[in-house]
Every structure is written in C-alpha cells, then in structure tokens.
Amino acid sequence: MKSRYDCVIIGGGISGLAIAYELAKRGYKDVAVLEECYLGSGSTGRCGSGIRAQFTGPDQIVLLREAEEMWTHMSDELGYDIHFKACGYLFLWDTPELVEKAKQNVAFQNKHGVMSRIIDRQEAKEICPSLNTDSFLAGQWYDKDGMAFPFDTVTGYAQAARRLGVDILTTTHVFQLETTPAHTFTVHTTQGNIETKNVVNAAGPGSKGIAAMLGVDLPYRLDKHQIMATEPLEQFLGPMLVKNSLYYLQTHRGNVVGGTDNDDKNATDIDSTFEFLTKFASEACEIVPRLAGVKLMRQWAGYYVVSPDAHPVLGPIDEVPGFFQANGYSGHGFMMGPIVGRLLAEYVADGKPSIDIEHYNFRRFARGELLVEKAVIG
C-alpha cells in the first residue's frame, strides 16, 4: 500500500473491482481498491448470479442491454473464465392480469432493443422440459439474459486489474474519511492513512456508512434476502425461472441456486431460517415438481441495499467534488457490474460517461425526480 493514490475505491465486490479494472484499462493506473474482508465477501459472493435486461423502466433496460453485451465477451476480455451463459430468463405469469401487463412490458422492452416475447405453455415446456404447465398461463422469454459465476467474476476482474497495476488490498477497513483544504481526501484505514484526489464508494451494504463520513445521507435501507443451493445435478433446467418473487437457475457446476421473498426482510440478523425453506420449497416444486427429490445443500442470506426508487445511485456528489457513488442497486447490482465499471471509470477519468446516466445521480432524491422500476425480484 502506498500513502497516495489518484483514486481510492472502497469495496472489493463486483462494483469496486470492475471500476478499478476499467480505470486501469484507460491508462488511469494509480488506483487502490480497499476491502475490509476478502474479495467478494459482500453481496457479490452471496448473490443469485442472474443477469437480465427484462426490466420495466427505460433507463434500466438500456443499461442492462449494454451490460449483457459486455457480459458476453467478459471471459475473453479478462482472460479468465467467468462462466457467463446466455441461459435466458423465463418469467411465468399465472393470472390474465399479469399476462396483460407482461404484454405491455414486452412491447416496451422491444421498443428499447430488448427482444423479449410472450410465449405459450407449449413453447415454455420446450425451453424448460421440467416445467409443470399447470402452474402458469403464459411465459415471458428473452434468450440473451443469463448468468455468470460470481466468484470467478471477482477473480477475473481482480487478476486483470492487478496485471494492469492496480493495488488491491484485502482486510483493510475504512473507518474515517475527511476532505482536506487542498481538495483531496484522507482515507483512514486499519492499515494506515491514504491521501487521494478521488474516492469511489462501492461499499455495498457499507456504502451508507461511508457516505455519512462525508456528511452525505444516502437514503437506503438494508433488506435481508435468503437463498439456497442444491446438490450438483446434471444440466436439466435450462433457463432462469422467475415466478412472482421466486427465482432459480442451474449453475455451470450443476447446483440449482435461488430464493424467494420471505417476511423477515427487516431482520437485523442474516441467519438462515426454516420458514424460508418451506416457502421456497413449496413455490419451487410447484413449477418444477422433480425438484422435490433434489437434495438441498446450503442456505445463506445477504442484503439488498434498497433505494427509494429501487435504482442505484451512480456518479459524483455535487457537494463533495471527487466523491463518487456506485451503490444502492436494490437487488440487481451483480448484473450491472460491467457497465457500472465502465461508466464510473469514465466519470473519474474523463469527467463524463459515454451513456447519459445523470438521472441516476444522488441529486434526484432532493429534487423528487424518482425513477420507476417494477421488476424487482426476490
């Protein structure tokens, strides 16, 4: 660790590592990533690994369409297999009202270049032969959605960033942040102090606390979400399945991984519960009955960092020049990692991102310009 960097990124999850990599790729190499535990130990290592562009808000659709394009080439780009697979997302709708709404969403997504479509039960069954077709009326399908393996993604970004000269420090906790009269920051860490011109707050569940150190009040709450993994099986499932808050997919290693809403969202612990398992099991087996015989292997929980409009905060803070946010993803920050990496690197290095994301700025809360997003899963 040096005592001075051009940019310090707080958080060693997908956001922080992708931003570091993209900065270094642009020749902006005097960068440190500070992670208080191990890389991927935050939400990234706990997530469901799903990647989709089927959103309901135009901003989110455009960004995720771009992100999916990046995901497709990510293993080559990083020189490390992150196991991206375009398995598709299959949403299952079980009331006529939901099917009507889905038709509107599909039309809207198509208008923005995401060619999702409504499919009947027969076609859904061809895509996912294990489906119980009595459990839904119609499907909503997009074959470019997919998944990637979180820990491999973390490793790929970290190794590529290090090769380009980025310092990545683990077990380094940031406990204080100050601005200096010379318009720089002093970052106080458990491994010593660092002076820097720019600070990127990519601290996931810790981001509210980091912002508070500089007097910025990020309006977030932490929602607990539980998730489980089964024993590995031969590939049988196909797409990511989503029905209401239920979602699951089969990873490249064969484990079925997924979760659903549980009523302990406001809990302060992150314990795994029996209630979650019974709810998940009932919902999951209803759509794919053969899951009933599959052994459950692991169960864990993590946090969604939820903002008032379920959209992240991305970009600079007007009141604190040099302080950038990449947080508040509200449950879909893994899939956004690559595009956030690129756009935040552009903010820090060039002052302006190549896609206009001004509406994701923190100032929207003060102005009351909230964004709309209905497709929050889990």
Add this chain to the structure above:
Amino acid sequence: MTREDEKTIACRCEDISVQEIKDAIHEGYADLQSLKRYAKFGLGPCQGKTCILLAAQILARETGRTLDQIMTPTTRPPVDPVPIGFFVKGREADDEK
C-alpha cells in the same frame, strides 16, 4: 511439486488435489475463505466435513502459521443434505423415496 501431491485428492466431492490447493496458496490465496472459493473445494455434498480441515492444515504448513491462526469458514445449515420435498408444506417426505 510432487507426483504424490498431484495424485492425492484433498476434496473428494469436488475432485481437487493437494497440489491444486498448494498452487492456489502460492498464487496468493492465503486465507481459508478465498482459498476455498478460488480452488473450489469444500462446497460438495459433504459440505467440507472431510476436506476443510485438511486444506487448513496444508495452508498452515505452506504459510508457516498455526491452525488457530487460520479461521474456519462457517458451516451453513442444513448440515446433512435433505431433499427439497421434505420442506414442502403438507407433503410427506417419504413421497419422494
């Protein structure tokens, strides 16, 4: 590197050799959590009951630390794998047998 290390399987569930664990340690994965996830052992059906301690011993030896200095990852419930059908409400677990 020894042929013995290449042939000795440390994690039987995931088919990971002692050598693969040592390689990962020498690539810099020097804490048990990162090592486990990078070298990909300890997440099989036995949930690491047979291999984590062995890997911890290798890590201790390779990095000149004691076992106590090497934190053990948390075991996550359920400890013994149970079929999902067991948790479905109003359903007998025996249905699936």
